[in-house]
Amino acid sequence: xxxxxxxxxxxxxxxxxxxxxxxxxxxxxxxxxxxxxxxxxxxxxxxxxxxxxxxxxxxxxxxxxxxxxxxxxxxxxxxxxxxxxxxxxxxxxxxxxxxxxxxxxxxxxxxxxxxxxxxxxxxxxxxxxxxxxxxxxxxxxxxxxxxxxxxxxxxxxxxxxxxxxxxxxxxxxxxxxxxxxxxxxxxxxxxxxxxxxxxxxxxxxxxxxxxxxxxxxxxxxxxxxxxxxxxxxxxxxxxxxxxxxxxxxxxxxxxxxxxxxxxxxxxxxxxxxxxxxxxxxxxxxxxxxxxxxxxxxxxxxxxxxxxxxxxxxxxxxxxxxxxxxxxxxxxxxxxxxxxxxxxxxxxxxxxxxxxxxxxxxxxxxxxxxxxxxxxxxxxxxxxxxxxxxxxxxxxxxxxxxxxxxxxxxxxxxxxxxxxxxxxxxxxxxxxxxxxxxxxxxxxxxxxxxxxxxxxxxxxxxxxxxxxxxxxxxxxxxxxxxxxxxxxxxxxxxxxxxxxxxxxxxxxxxxxxxxxxxxxxxxxxxxxxxxxxxxxxxxxxxxxxxxxxxxxxxxxxxxxxxxxxxxxxxxxxxxxxxxxxxxxxxxxxxxxxxxxxxxxxxxxxxxxxxxxxxxxxxxxxxxxxxxxxxxxxxxxxxxxxxxxxxxxxxxxxxxxxxxxxxxxxxxxxxxxxxxxxxxxxxxxxxxxxxxxxxxxxxxxxxxxxxxxxxxxxxxxxxxxxxxxxxxxxxxxxxxxxxx
Ligand code: ADP
Numbered sequence: 156x157x158x159x160x161x162x163x164x165x166x167x168x169x170x171x172x173x174x175x176x177x178x179x180x181x182x183x184x185x186x187x188x189x190x191x192x193x194x195x196x197x198x199x200x201x202x203x204x205x206x207x208x209x210x211x212x213x214x215x216x217x218x219x220x221x222x223x224x225x226x227x228x229x230x231x232x233x234x235x236x237x238x239x240x241x242x243x244x245x246x247x248x249x250x251x252x253x254x255x256x257x258x259x260x261x262x263x264x265x266x267x268x269x270x271x272x273x274x275x276x277x278x279x280x281x282x283x284x285x286x287x288x289x290x291x292x293x294x295x296x297x298x299x300x301x302x303x304x305x306x307x308x309x310x311x312x313x314x315x316x317x318x319x320x321x322x323x324x325x326x327x328x329x330x331x332x333x334x335x336x337x338x339x340x341x342x343x344x345x346x347x348x349x350x351x352x353x354x355x356x357x358x359x360x361x362x363x364x365x366x367x368x369x370x371x372x373x374x375x376x377x378x379x380x381x382x383x384x385x386x387x388x389x390x391x392x393x394x395x396x397x398x399x400x401x402x403x404x405x406x407x408x409x410x411x412x413x414x415x416x417x418x419x420x421x422x423x424x425x426x427x428x429x430x431x432x433x434x435x436x437x438x439x440x441x442x443x444x445x446x447x448x449x450x451x452x453x454x455x456x457x458x459x460x461x462x463x464x465x466x467x468x469x470x471x472x473x474x475x476x477x478x479x480x481x482x483x484x485x486x487x488x489x490x491x492x493x494x495x496x497x498x499x500x501x502x503x504x505x506x507x508x509x510x511x512x513x514x515x516x517x518x519x520x521x522x523x524x525x526x527x528x529x530x531x532x533x534x535x536x537x538x539x540x541x542x543x544x545x546x547x548x549x550x551x552x553x554x555x556x557x558x559x560x561x562x563x564x565x566x567x568x569x570x571x572x573x574x575x576x577x578x579x580x581x582x583x584x585x586x587x588x589x590x591x592x593x594x595x596x597x598x599x600x601x602x603x604x605x606x607x608x609x610x611x612x613x614x615x616x617x618x619x620x621x622x623x624x625x626x627x628x629x630x631x632x633x634x635x636x637x638x639x640x641x642x643x644x645x646x647x648x649x650x651x652x653x654x655x656x657x658x659x660x661x662x663x664x665x666x667x668x669x670x671x672x673x674x675x676x677x678x679x680x681x682x683x684x685x686x687x688x689x690x691x692x693x694x695x696x697x698x699x700x701x702x703x704x705x706x707x708x709x710x711x712x713x714x715x716x717x718x719x720x721x722x723x724x725x726x727x728x729x730x731x732x733x734x735x736x737x738x739x740x741x742x743x744x745x746x747x748x749x750x751x752x753x754x755x756x757x758x759x760x761x762x763x764x765x766x767x768x769x770x771x772x773x774x775x776x777x778x779x780x781x782x783x784x785x786x787x788x789x790x791x792x793x794x795x796x797x798x799x800x801x802x803x804x805x806x807x808x809x810x811x812x813x814x815x816x817x818x819x820x821x822x823x824x825x826x827x828x829x830x831x832x833x834x835x836x837x838x839x840x841x842x843x844x845x846x847x848x849x850x851x852x853x854x855x856x857x858x859x860x861x862x863x864x865x866x867x868x869x870x871x872x873x874x875x876x877x878x879x880x881x882x883x884x885x886x887x888x889x890x891x892x893x
Contacts, residue, residue: 184218189227192218196234200241208238229259229267233274240274245282252278265299269308272296273315280319290319310336310343317355326362333359350380350388354395361399369399390419529577533848534821536573537869538779539566545786575711579695582718587636589722593752594634596673597622600659603641610646615654616679618645625663629752630671630745636719637743643712644677644739651737652681664742671747680736689729693717769793769814769880774804774830775846776822780869784817784846787873801830808834813841815880818863820847820854828861835862842883846871 184192192215199208212234219227232255239248256271273296280289293316300308313332320329333355336344340352353376360369373396380389393416400409543563546553553559581587604618611618641659648657657679664672684692688699696710720727723743731737771788773795775781781797788795796813798804800822808816816834820827831843842864847854858866865879 183221186222186224186227189215189218189222189224190230193227193230193234196231197237200234200237203241205238205241208234212238225258225261226264226267229255229257229262229271231255232258233267233271237274240278240282243282245278249275249278249283265303266305266308269296269299269303269305269312272299273308273312276312276315276319280315280322286319286323290316293319306339306343310339311348314348314351314355318351321355321358321362326359330359346379346383347385350376350383350385350392352376353379354388354392357392357399358395361395361402366399366403370396373399386419387423390416390423393419525576525580529573529580532573533570533577534777534780534869536566536570537848538777538783540570541783542779545783572709572711575709575715578715579711579718582715582722587722589633589636591631591746592634593629593631595628596626596630596661599634599638600641600661603638603645604659607642607645607649610649611657614649614652616649616652617656618649619656619658621658621660623662625666626661626673627666627671627747627749629749630673630747631751632743632745633723636722640716640719640741641675641677643716647712648677648679648681648737652679655680655736666747669746669748671745672742673745674740674742676738676740678736678738683733683735683737684729684731685733689731692729693727767881767884769884770812771795771880772804772807772811772813772816773797774801774816774822774827775819776800777819780819780846787871787876791873791877801825801827801833804830805833805837808837808839808841814884816841816843817846817867817876818843820845828857831861831863842880844876844879844883 192211196208196211196215199205199211212231216228216231216235219231232251236248236251236255239245239251252271252275256268256275259267259271262268272292276289276292276296278289279285279292283289293312297309297312297316300312314336317329317332317336320326320332336348336352337356340349344352353372357369357372357376360366360372363369373392376392377389377396380386380392393412397409397412397416400406400412540563543559543566546559547563578587600620600622604620607618645657645659658676660676660678662674662676664674666672684699692699693713693716695714698710717727720741720743725741725743727739727741729737729739771793773781773784773788775784775797776799785795785797796807796811798807802825804816804818818827818831822830825833827845827847831845834841834843843862845854845858845863845866846869847866848869855866864883867876867879
């Protein structure tokens with residue numbers, strides 16, 4: 156019914172005077188110049204010169220985008236959209252109007268917002284027949300124009316609203332708008348709106364069945380239409396009027412008006428056709444312009460995308476740079492840290508190697524110190540033990556003196572401690588080498604049993620010995636070290652058992668070729684050892700706190716046992732339960748070779764004691780030792796001359812002759828080795844026996860090379876001394892006979 160209304164309805168383009176031709180460069184136009192282009196484009200549009208309008212509005216849009224002016228962008232889009240509307244491409248028109256509105260909404264300009272909303276209202280309402288959407292836009296447009304108090308705009312929008320409501324038959328809602336435009340026509344209306352206004356009044360009163368009133372409005376509309384340019388509105392006036400005449404039965408007039416409508420409509424249609432035909436001709440160019448408009452869009456999008464991309468690239472680059480810098484900084488830091496640590500390490504390494512050397516020196520010094528001190532302690536201790544013995548010998552009445560027996564006990568205890576320390580030290584320095592001797596295991600064990608019988612009695616214990624008869628009669632090995640192990644274990648068993656039993660059990664494990672493995676069990680039913688203590692007891696100086704028992708011990712016994720067994724390539728195992736008893740077990744491999752054993756037995760010297768009277772020179776600096784040795788010698792009815800040092804010995808040897816010389820090793824000024832060497836240099840071959848607290852094996856080499864004939868350990872039994880003297884003299888005799 157109202158097709159083609161857009162020509163009548165005001166498309167809101169500014170038709171102001173065209174701005175002067177731009178003389179600035181293509182790339183940079185001022186906003187004023189752009190506005191000029193927009194107005195020019197509107198002007199072309201008004202004249203239906205779409206191709207020109209497109210070209211100019213494209214240019215305007217291009218520069219508006221460069222200038223980032225949202226208002227000018229919105230206006231350019233408004234013109235582009237209107238061009239599409241003029242070409243009846245409504246969807247595209249809507250697309251560009253909406254775009255324009257988007258930019259318009261970013262501005263504070265309510266006029267452009269109102270225009271765009273109004274144009275969208277027209278498009279939806281009259282071109283697309285979607286009046287409900289159209290009405291929304293009209294109302295928005297009205298809201299904006301009321302904000303700016305733009306009365307002309309308010310007037311036009313309200314006219315559109317009334318028309319739209321009438322179109323959908325909602326006369327009630329349209330009536331207030333009609334009333335408004337009726338009142339305001341004189342002030343804000345124009346020739347352009349006058350035809351439409353009268354026509355709308357005609358439609359309204361026709362609806363109200365006020366035919367006379369309606370008729371007069373239609374007549375006025377038609378008169379105005381014939382005078383003015385609004386021919387489309389005139390055609391609608393004819394059409395609506397003829398409908399009214401039909402309604403009231405005036406068919407003749409109705410027909411006349413219908414004919415007028417048809418005629419005018421045909422003219423208008425012809426005009427449209429012409430326009431369309433013209434358009435066909437310029438279609439190619441138009442297409443090009445349209446394409447260019449699209450290109451601007453695309454370019455803009457691309458620009459935006461590339462801007463976005465380059466922004467992302469910049470952000471990424473900065474992030475990468477920061478990461479790189481952080482990495483560099485971390486590398487630098489860790490390099491510095493490493494350098495520092497390396498320096499520290501080098502210093503620490505140096506310090507450590509110095510410390511290691513110092514520790515080694517200190518350890519050597521310590522063991523030398525322990526060794527020296529122990530030796531030094533041993534000499535006076537032997538003196539104490541010897542003198543105590545002497546006192547007991549000479550004064551039988553003191554035999555029961557508790558002071559003397561406690562003196563003897565203390566001296567012996569100290570001596571055993573010193574000996575233990577020395578022994579541990581020696582084992583640790585690998586200075587102990589096992590010797591091969593032939594022995595009978597039963598003899599050895601019984602000897603141990605006898606020597607510990609006193610201790611057994613003290614604790615009311617019994618010692619029971621069981622020896623496997625399968626064990627060969629003679630074995631070869633270090634019987635002294637074996638005895639030491641057994642004495643330690645058996646004496647412990649006796650110490651920690653009260654009124655009980657200590658079993659020494661020896662079993663044959665294996666007898667093969669020349670190898671005989673023997674298993675030793677030392678078992679008691681004493682106080683036992685708690686599980687948590689069982690690992691510790693083999694360490695040096697470990698004694699488990701036993702409040703109820705007061706016993707003497709050094710805490711070295713088991714440590715020595717463990718180390719000695721190591722020398723035998725053996726190890727000890729322990730089974731014990733607190734309160735029930737203890738069992739120590741170990742296995743030793745001895746050599747078993749009958750021929751060798753017989754040979755060894757044959758070589759054992761026989762007692763050569765002849766009860767001869769010897770003249771003996773004693774070279775000894777220690778006064779106590781001098782007294783003890785003198786006593787021993789004189790007890791054997793031999794003669795004894797004592798000198799204090801090596802020089803005195805050499806002196807006396809020049810004048811006098813002796814059967815044998817007893818020489819202390821440790822003497823000030825000139826020691827035993829040196830003195831003996833000088834004696835030999837003088838051509839004196841009197842046997843010289845070294846008296847020493849050192850172990851034989853420690854000094855034997857040096858002793859032999861110095862010219863000693865034998866070594867006797869202090870404190871010595873007179874028997875051992877005279878056995879040696881007898882032997883040496885016999886040897887000398889034999890040698891001189893040869
Ligand atoms: P000590 O000289 O004190 O006997 P040892 O090294 O020989 O030193 O023994 C360490 C500790 O082991 C002892 O103090 C004792 O508590 C415990 N011990 C050793 N043998 C026995 C045993 N047969 N019964 C109970 N406890 C024992």
